[in-house]
Amino acid sequence: MHAMVHTVVLSAIALLAHSASAEDFHLQEASIDSIQSAIRSGATTCEKVVEGYIARAKAYNGMCTALVTPDGKSIPSAVGAVRAGSALKFPTKTIALNKLVPDFDKYKGDAPDYGRMEPTMSDPSVKMQYGMVAGIPNAGQVNALEVLNIRGERSVTCKGKFDAPPGKPLPAGAPPECEKFRQQPDAVETAAQYDRTYGKNFDTKKMPMYCAPMSFKGIYDAKDMRTTAGADVNYAMDVPPADSTLVGRLRARGAIIYAQAHEAEYNAGSGDPGGAAKVEHPYIGAGGARESWGGTTCNPYDTERVTSGSSGGSGVSVASNLVVCSICETTGGSCRGPANYQGVALIVPTKGMISFGGAIGANPYQDRPGIMCRSLKDAARVLDSFRDTSTGSYFDPRDPYTALPRVIEAKTSYVSALSDANQSKPLAGVRIGVIRALMVKAHPSDAAVSDGINRELKVLQNLGAELVEDVDPKYPDDPSIPNMTFGWNDALAEVLPFQMPEIFSSKKDGKPEFEVPGWDVTSRKYLIAVSAHKAPLPSNLSFVRVFSNPPPDPDAVTGYTFAFQFGQYLTLRGDSRVYDWETLNANAKYYNDVRRVAMKNWENRDMDIRTTAVTYAMKRRDTLRMALTKVLQQNKLDALVNPVSLTLQGKLGGAAIQAGGGGGFGYGAMLGIPEVFVPAGFADTAYDAKFELSKDGKKYEGVEGTEPTKLGGIGLPYNIGFWAEPGQESNLIKIGSAYEAATHHRAPPPAFGPVKGEQ
Numbered sequence: 001m002h003a004m005v006h007t008v009v010l011s012a013i014a015l016l017a018h019s020a021s022a023e024d025f026h027l028q029e030a031s032i033d034s035i036q037s038a039i040r041s042g043a044t045t046c047e048k049v050v051e052g053y054i055a056r057a058k059a060y061n062g063m064c065t066a067l068v069t070p071d072g073k074s075i076p077s078a079v080g081a082v083r084a085g086s087a088l089k090f091p092t093k094t095i096a097l098n099k100l101v102p103d104f105d106k107y108k109g110d111a112p113d114y115g116r117m118e119p120t121m122s123d124p125s126v127k128m129q130y131g132m133v134a135g136i137p138n139a140g141q142v143n144a145l146e147v148l149n150i151r152g153e154r155s156v157t158c159k160g161k162f163d164a165p166p167g168k169p170l171p172a173g174a175p176p177e178c179e180k181f182r183q184q185p186d187a188v189e190t191a192a193q194y195d196r197t198y199g200k201n202f203d204t205k206k207m208p209m210y211c212a213p214m215s216f217k218g219i220y221d222a223k224d225m226r227t228t229a230g231a232d233v234n235y236a237m238d239v240p241p242a243d244s245t246l247v248g249r250l251r252a253r254g255a256i257i258y259a260q261a262h263e264a265e266y267n268a269g270s271g272d273p274g275g276a277a278k279v280e281h282p283y284i285g286a287g288g289a290r291e292s293w294g295g296t297t298c299n300p301y302d303t304e305r306v307t308s309g310s311s312g313g314s315g316v317s318v319a320s321n322l323v324v325c326s327i328c329e330t331t332g333g334s335c336r337g338p339a340n341y342q343g344v345a346l347i348v349p350t351k352g353m354i355s356f357g358g359a360i361g362a363n364p365y366q367d368r369p370g371i372m373c374r375s376l377k378d379a380a381r382v383l384d385s386f387r388d389t390s391t392g393s394y395f396d397p398r399d400p401y402t403a404l405p406r407v408i409e410a411k412t413s414y415v416s417a418l419s420d421a422n423q424s425k426p427l428a429g430v431r432i433g434v435i436r437a438l439m440v441k442a443h444p445s446d447a448a449v450s451d452g453i454n455r456e457l458k459v460l461q462n463l464g465a466e467l468v469e470d471v472d473p474k475y476p477d478d479p480s481i482p483n484m485t486f487g488w489n490d491a492l493a494e495v496l497p498f499q500m501p502e503i504f505s506s507k508k509d510g511k512p513e514f515e516v517p518g519w520d521v522t523s524r525k526y527l528i529a530v531s532a533h534k535a536p537l538p539s540n541l542s543f544v545r546v547f548s549n550p551p552p553d554p555d556a557v558t559g560y561t562f563a564f565q566f567g568q569y570l571t572l573r574g575d576s577r578v579y580d581w582e583t584l585n586a587n588a589k590y591y592n593d594v595r596r597v598a599m600k601n602w603e604n605r606d607m608d609i610r611t612t613a614v615t616y617a618m619k620r621r622d623t624l625r626m627a628l629t630k631v632l633q634q635n636k637l638d639a640l641v642n643p644v645s646l647t648l649q650g651k652l653g654g655a656a657i658q659a660g661g662g663g664g665f666g667y668g669a670m671l672g673i674p675e676v677f678v679p680a681g682f683a684d685t686a687y688d689a690k691f692e693l694s695k696d697g698k699k700y701e702g703v704e705g706t707e708p709t710k711l712g713g714i715g716l717p718y719n720i721g722f723w724a725e726p727g728q729e730s731n732l733i734k735i736g737s738a739y740e741a742a743t744h745h746r747a748p749p750p751a752f753g754p755v756k757g758e759q
Contacts, residue, residue, distance in 0.1 A: 024038070024041075024043055025037075025038035025041075025043040025044055025759050026754070026758075026759060027049070027052045027053070027056070027321070027754070027758050027759050028321055028748065028753065028754050028758070029321060029374060029748055030049075030321075030324065031324070031374065031375060031377070031378055032208075032209065032212045032324060032325075032378050032381055033377075035049055035211055035212065035324070036202075036204060036210055036211065039200060039202075039210075039211060040200045041200075042200065043759075044759060045191075045195045046191040046192075046194045046195050046210075046211040046256075047188060047191040047192045047194075047195050048759070049191065049211055049213065050187050050188055050191040050211075050213055050256055050258065051188065052758060052759060053213050053258065053322060053323060054084050054085075054148065054150070054188070055084075055755055055757075055758065056320075056321060056322055056755055056758070057083065057084040057145055057148060057259075057322055058083075058084035058085060058086065059755045060140070060141055060142055060320060060322065060752050060755075061083055061084060061141065061142065061143060061144060061145050061322060062083075062088060062089065062141035062143065063080075063088060063089070063090050063091065063129075063139075063141060063143055063295060064135060064136055064139035064141040064142055064143050064296070064297075064298035064303045065091075065129065065133040065134060065135055065136060065139075065143075065295065065296045065298065065652060065653075066091045066093055066094055066095050066115075066133060066134055066136050067091075067094045067095070067114075067115025067116065067117070067129060067131065067132070067133055068094065068095050068096075068097050068100065068114065068115045068131070068132035068133060068134050068284075068285070068653060069094040069095070069096060069097070069114050069115055069116075070096070070097065070114055071096055072094055072095055072096030072099065073094060074092045074093055074094065075092055075094060075117060076092070076117075077089070077090070077092050078090045078117045078127040079126065079127065080126045080127055080128055080295075081120075081123065081126045081153070081156075081293075081294075082152070082153040082159075083145070083147075083148055083153065084148055084150070085150070085153075087126070088126075090117060090127070090129065091136065094115060095134050095653070097112060097114070097132070097284065100134060100284075100285060100653055100654070100691070101284060101285075101691045101693075101700055102691055102692075102693065103693045106693060106697050107693060107697055107698075107700075108696070108697035108698050109282060109697070109698040109699050110279075110280065110281060110282055110698075111281055112132060112281060112282060112283070112284050113131045113132055113281035113282060113283045113284075113592045113593045113594070114131050114132060114281075115129060115130070115131040115132045115133055116129075116130050116131050117129060117130070118130045118589075120232050120292075120293065120589060121232045121233070121234050121587065121588060121589035122156045122228075122232050122233065122234045122238065122293065123156045123159070128232070128292065128293070128294075128295060128591070129295055129296070129591070130591055130592065131281075131283075131591075131592055132283060132284060132285060132592070132653065133287075133290075133295075133296055133652065133653060134285065134304075134651070134652055134653025134654075135288075135296075135298050135299075135303055135304035135305060135306075135651060135652030135653060136298075136303060136304070137303065137304050138303065138751065139298060139303035140303075140751060141298070141303070142297065142298050142299075142300050142303065142316050142320050142322075142752070143262060143294065143295055143296060143297050143298060144215075144261060144262055144297055144312075144313045144316035144317040144320065144322055145215055145259040145260070145261055145262065145313065145317055145322060145323075146218055146230060146259075146260050146261065146262045146291065146293060146294030146313065147218070147225050147226045147259060147260040147294075148187070148258070148259045149186050149187040149222075149224060149225050149256075149257060149258050149259060150186050150187065150188065151163050151165065151182075151186040151188075151189070154186060154224060154225050154226065154239075155178075155181065155225070155226050155238055155239050156226060156238050157175055157177065157178070157181075157226075157235065157236070157237050157238045157239065158174070158175065158177065158178035158181050158182065158237075158239070161174075162174045162175065162178045162182075163178065163181070163182050164182060165182070166182060166183050170182070175236075175237070177236075177237045177239075181224075181237075181239060184223065184224045185224075186224065187213065187256050187257065187258045187259075190256060190257075191211065191256060194210070194211060194254075198210075202254070204254075206253075206254075207253055207254030208253055208254065208381055208384065208385050209250055209253040209254045209255035209381070209382065209385050210253075210254035211254065211256060212254070212255050212256060212324045212325065212378075213255075213256040213258040213259075213323050213324055214250065214255050214256065214257065214258055214259075214323055214324060214325050214326060214327070215258060215259040215260065215261040215313070215314060215317045215318075215322070215323040215326040215327075216246075216247060216257075216259075216260055216261060216314075216326065216327045217260075217261050217263050217310075217311050217313065217314050217326070217327060217328050217329045218230050218260040218261060218262070218263050218291070218313075219263065219266075219267060219329055219359050219360040219361070220244040220246060220247050220260075220327060220329075220358065220359045220369075221240040221242065221243060221244040221247065221358040221359065221573075222239075222240070222243055222244070222247050222257055222260065223239065223240060223241065223242055223243045223247075224239065224257065225239060225257070225259075225260050226238040226239055226260065227239065227240050227260065228293060229263065229265060229266050229267070229291075229360040230262065230263045230264070230265040230266070230291025230292065230293055230294055231265050231266060231291065231292055231293060231588060231590075232291075232292035232293045232588060232589045232590070232591075233578060233584060233587055233588045234577070234578075234587040234588070235575045235577060235578045235587070236575050236576040236577035236578070237575060237576075240358070240573055241573070241574065242358065243358065244355075244356075244357060244358030244359050245355035245356075245357040245358055245396045245398055245399065246327060246354055246355055246356075246358075246359075246369055246386060247358070248358075249385065249386055249387075249388070249389075250327075250382070250385055250386070252389060253385040253389075255385070258323060259317070259322075259323065261311070261313030261314045261316075261317050261323075261326055261328075262289060262291060262294050262295075262296075262297040262312060262313025262316075263289060263291060263310050263311055263312065263313055263314075263329075264288075264289040264290060264291065264309070264310035264312065264334075265290065265291040265292055265310075265590075265591070265595065266360065266362070266562075266566070267310045267329060267331055267334060267360070267361065267362040267367075268309075268310040268331075268334065268362070269595060269598055269599070270331075270362045270363075270561075270562035270602075271598065272594070272597060272598035272601055273562075273563075273598075273601050273602055273605050274601060275600070275601035275604050275605060276601070276604060277596075277597040277600040277601050277604070278597060279593050279594055279597050280593055281592075281593040282593075282594070282699065283592050283593070283594050284691075284700050285652075285653040285654060285655070285656075286306055286650055286651065286652060286653065286654055286655070286656040287592075287652075288306040288307060288312065288652045289306070289307045289308075289309065289310060289311075289312025289313065289338070290591060291591070292588075292589060292590050292591040292595070294313075295591075296652065297312040297313050297316050298316070298652065299316070299341060299342065299649050299716075300316055300319050300320040300342065300749035300751065300752050301319075301342070301343070301649075301713065301714070301715070301716055301717060301749045302649065302711070302712070302713070302716065303751075304651050304652060305649035305650060305651055305652060305716070306341070306649050306650055306651070306652055307337075307338050307341055307342065307649075308333075308337030308338050308340065308341040308645075308649065309328075309330075309333055309334040309335065309336070309337030309338045309341075310329070310331075310334040311326075311328035311329055311330070311334045311335050311337075311338045311370075311372075312338050313326075314326035314327065314328040314335075314338060314372050315328070315338030315339050315341065315342035315344055315372055316338070316342055318342070318344045318372045318373060318374060319342035319343060319344050319374075319748070319749060320748070320749055320752040321748060321752065324373065324374075324378065325371065325372060325373040325374075325378055325379065325382055326372045326373075327369050327370070327371060327372075327382075328346075328369065328370045328371075328372055329359070329361075329367060329368070329369055329370070330348060330366075330367075330368060330369075330370055330668075330669060331361070331362045331363050331366045331367050331669060332366070332666050332669045333645075333665065333666060333669065335348050335370030335372070336348065336370075336644050336645075336665075336668065336675065336677055336719075336721070337644075337645065338372070339370075339372055339644075339677050339719060340644040340645055340677065340717075340718055340719040341649050341716070341717070341718075342717065343679045343682075343717025343718070343719070343745070343746060343747070344372050344373065344374055344679070344746070345372070345373055345374060345375055345376045345378075345379055345676075345677065345678055345679065345736075345740065345746070346370055346371065346372050346379065346675075346676070346677040346719070347370065347371045347376065347379045347380065347382075347383055347674075347675075347676055347729070347732075347733070348368065348369075348370040348371075348668060348674065348675045348676075348677075349368070349370075349371075349383060349405075349674050349729055350405050350408065350672060350673060350674045350726040350727060350729065351366070351368050351401060351404070351405075351672030351673075351726075352368070352394075352399070352401035352402045352403070352404040352405045352672075353368075353383075353386075353394050353402070353405045353409060353674075353729070354368065354369040354383075354386050354394065354402075355386075355394070355396035355398060355399040355402050356368060356369065356399050356401070357396050357397075357398025357399040358398060359569075360565075360566060360569050361565040361566070361569070362561065362562050362565060362566075363561040363562065363565065363617075364401075364561065364564075364565050365561070365614060365617050365618065365621075366617065366669050366670075366672070367565070368672065371383055374746055375740065375746070376418065376676065376678065376733060376736050376737045376740055377415065377418055377737065380413075380414040380415045380417065380418060380733050380737075381414075381415055383414045383729070384413045384414050384415055393406070393409070394409055405726070405727070407727075408726055408727025409727070410727075410729065410730050412730075414729060414730060414733055417729070417730035417731075417733040417734050417737075418733060418734070418737045419734050419735075419737045419738035419741065421738075421741040425463060425464030426463055426464065426734075426738040426741075427460065427463040427464040427465040427734075427735060427738050428464035428465075429464070429466075430464065430465045430466070430638050430639075430731075430734075430735060431465070431466045431467075431468065431635070431636055431637045431638055432460060432465050432466070432467055432468075432637065432638060432639050432640065432641050432722075432735065433467075433468055433469070433470060433484060433631065433632070433635060433637045433639070433640045433641070434457060434467055434468070434469040434470065434481060434640075434641055434642065435469075435470050435488070435543065435640055435641070435642040436469055436470055436471055436472040436475040437470070437472040437474075437475070437488070437542060437543040437544050437664060438543075438544070438642040438643060438646075438664055438665065439453065439454065439472075439475055439642060439643060439646075440472060440474040440475050441475075441646070442474075443687070443704050444687050444706065444708075445646070445647060445648065445686065445687035445704065445705060446646040446647070448648065448683035448684075448685055448686075448718075449643050449645070449646045449647075449648065449683065449718050450643060450646055452680065452681045452683065452718065453642070453643045453680060453718075453720055454478075456680050456681065456720055456739075456743070457481075457641070459739060459742055459743055460641070460735075460739060462742070463738050463739065463742055465735070467481045467482075468481065468482045468483065468484050468635055468637070469481045469482070469483055469484065470483075470484045470487040470488050470543075470631070471483050471484075471487065472542075472543075484631070484635045485634065485635060486630070486631065486634040486635060487631070488542075488543045488627065488631055489537050489542065489543070490533070491626075491627035491628075491630045491631050492537060492541065492543075492546060492627055493530050493531060493533060493537045494531055494533075494627075494630070495623055495626050495627050495630070496541075496546075496623065497527035497528070497530055497531040498527075498531065499619070499622070499623035499626070500619060500620065500623050501527055503541070503546070503550070504521045504522050504526075504527065504538075504541075505522045506550055513540070514538035514540060514541050515538060516535065516536055516537075516538050519535055521538060543664055544664035545664075546620075546624065547624070547664045547665075547666055547667045547670055548664060548666065549666075550616070560611035560613060560614065561611070561613060561614060562602065563581070563602055563605055566581075566602075567580060567581060570584060581602065581603040582603060584599075584603070585599055585600060585603050617670075620670060621670060621671055621672060624667075624670060624671055625671055625673070625725065625726070628671060628673070628724075628725055629725050632724060632725060637724075638724065638728075638731050638735070639722050639723065639724045639728070639731060639732055639735055640722070640723050640724065641720065641721065641722055642720075642721055643718070643719075643720065643721065644665065644677055644718065644719045644720070644721045645665050645718075648683055648686045648687075648716050648718070649686075649716055650688060650689055651688060654688060654689065654691075655688075655689040655690050655691045655692075655700070655701075655702035655703070656689060656702045657689045657702040657703065657704060667723070668723060672726070673723055673724065673725060673726055673728075674723065674724065674726065674727070674728055674729045674732055675721060675722070675723045675732070676721070676722045676723075676729075676732040676733060676735070676736040677719040677720070677721050677722075677736075678719060678720055678722075678736045678739055678740045678743075678745075679717055679718075679719055679720075679740075679743075679745040679746040679747075680718055680719050680720035680743070680745055681717070681718060681745050682714050682715035682716060682717050682718070682745075682747070683711065683715050683716050683718060684710065684711050684715040685708045685709065685710060685711060686705075686708070686709045686711055686716065687704070687705040687706065687707065687708055687709070688705045688709055689702045689703060689704060689705050690702070690703050690704075690705050691703075713749075713750050713751070714747055714750060717745075717747075720739065722735050722736050
């Protein structure tokens with residue numbers, strides 16, 4: 001146990017003994033309101049709230065994955081970094097690869113990247129899992145928080161006695177940066193200072209987030225915590241010099257900056273751009289949300305399964321009651337996926353509403369923060385708290401995209417947009433469009449979520465909403481719901497021929513992707529005809545296709561966005577040891593060979609700044625926002641509704657396939673529009689993907705599962721999604737909160753209940 005951890009942390013459970021006045025407050029499923037009310041009543045204190053979450057981290061934030069090895073033999077015990085007062089302990093039992101994949105005796109590919117324990121680059125005195133891993137059944141741990149804001153363990157550069165409280169001399173050898181760093185209070189000390197300063201009489205108008213312990217995806221700079229986007233990078237100082245804008249604004253509003261959440265390293269790393277570096281040891285199996293410094297996050301509803309998206313730690317930390325709320329990040333689906341798979345509420349505002357200044361991104365045009373909480377009320381309060389305290393605006397000079405929402409941000413609070421739960425028909429007069437293209441059951445595995453969301457549409461109707469549907473030939477037309485008079489295909493036919501005519505010339509596998517009998521779809525004659533509804537749109541040029549990324553173009557210039565964004569961040573951070581791509585990789589270690597190769601290729605990528613990728617993304621956003629607005633306006637709609645994804649959580653280390661329903665679920669990222677997601681139910685059956693050895697025996701591929709698996713416990717959660725054009729956050733919060741109040745589908749994971757002595 002670390003010598004510098006607070007004695008109050010070491011005895012956290014003892015300090016949480018019940019008193020008669022504390023009986024009404026429960027940390028499990030606590031809201032911002034319930035925490036603040038309990039402090040006002042004397043049922044608890046801010047310090048005890050923080051200590052309660054530390055006690056939960058001590059109980060549940062350990063490792064939940066086992067190494068995948070050639071023989072499944074046990075390995076020596078190993079310890080990792082200190083968290084919540086104790087060093088991480090790793091499983092000694094391993095899993096033989098031939099227990100996970102079929103026909104391994106026939107495998108002829110390169111030697112797999114077998115699991116192993118190795119010292120980290122940042123701190124060679126601690127170890128981490130490298131290579132292949134798999135989820136442990138009923139692990140009782142989730143590994144959701146990579147760094148807790150606790151003195152002595154919140155930094156590697158200034159760990160232990162190098163983070164001694166002010167007033168005590170630092171030991172010899174302490175880096176000079178630690179003297180300034182240690183002056184900052186940690187989460188417990190901040191909470192204790194709040195208690196001394198405000199007691200029961202805090203002002204929630206000035207500090208609406210008072211004593212709300214929060215986690216942040218590890219890409220957001222926090223001046224009092226290690227921030228490396230989950231990477232094992234040996235910075236000269238692993239704590240950045242200043243807060244990101246969103247962390248700073250929440251800190252000023254009274255939030256407890258409590259932890260950095262696990263993620264898929266560098267927002268899932270943006271793939272491999274290709275280059276001279278080649279993978280020598282392939283990774284077999286789904287890796288989930290994984291990072292080199294903190295390991296892999298597991299789903300709290302079934303610890304064998306993935307969390308989805310790169311913001312997995314944010315979703316898990318909220319779902320398993322390790323924090324009140326968490327700030328995620330989405331470039332594609334990195335917020336919506338984890339919220340969906342962990343059954344928590346989510347608001348992703350219009351691109352630019354929340355500043356991305358001081359964060360590590362992947363694509364400046366699409367990166368944006370999201371807000372995960374257990375209720376939309378809490379998420380709306382967080383959204384309100386991002387306003388600048390002096391101007392009341394969301395604008396931030398550090399992020400040029402925050403200049404765009406000025407004309408659409410609400411002048412009233414977003415909390416005031418919440419529906420009145422006492423109204424019998426809170427959605428009377430609201431019109432919502434159902435997107436059937438995102439409910440098509442292409443595989444047996446799609447049925448549980450698709451059918452579940454279809455049932456939930458009745459709830460919206462019972463709340464007074466009027467539904468209309470955009471029909472799809474692959475989904476049965478519901479006679480009880482009127483059809484849209486102007487659907488998505490109508491809008492696409494009108495806007496694509498002029499805005500994006502090149503899409504009609506797209507090729508797939510060297511052949512034209514789109515054809516219409518009797519027409520040359522690349523000709524001016526056809527484009528004019530289809531725009532006037534005098535010729536049909538190609539049957540495969542649908543909502544799902546246009547909202548997916550285009551087929552790879554060997555002549556396109558790509559690979560600019562991540563290389564630019566990350567290089568810019570390193571320059572602005574100003575670390576003396578790690579300041580560009582070359583020095584980054586020279587001081588880093590990666591959790592598997594695939595990541596090592598990808599990062600090396602990003603370093604060596606000879607970029608052409610005349611990138612077509614950014615041009616295409618900008619053009620697509622403008623075009624599809626126009627189509628979206630036409631659909632909404634011409635049908636007099638307030639919002640659209642659909643599932644978040646049709647797939648359920650796959651297994652860590654198991655086979656992986658593309659999500660059911662195709663890429664159409666990336667509409668929010670493509671458009672930069674507001675989205676609200678609410679828990680919608682639980683599935684009791686899954687169809688897990690299977691491994692299949694390729695014909696040449698050199699690799700394993702994932703294939704759709706056909707055999708149902710009966711799920712234990714309460715099953716696996718999924719969400720319902722609401723979305724509209726930019727600036728419609730208030731309407732979406734109204735709709736989502738009415739649905740939330742009527743259904744109460746949110747349920748905590750049963751395996752992560754109150755710890756001993758918890759309030």
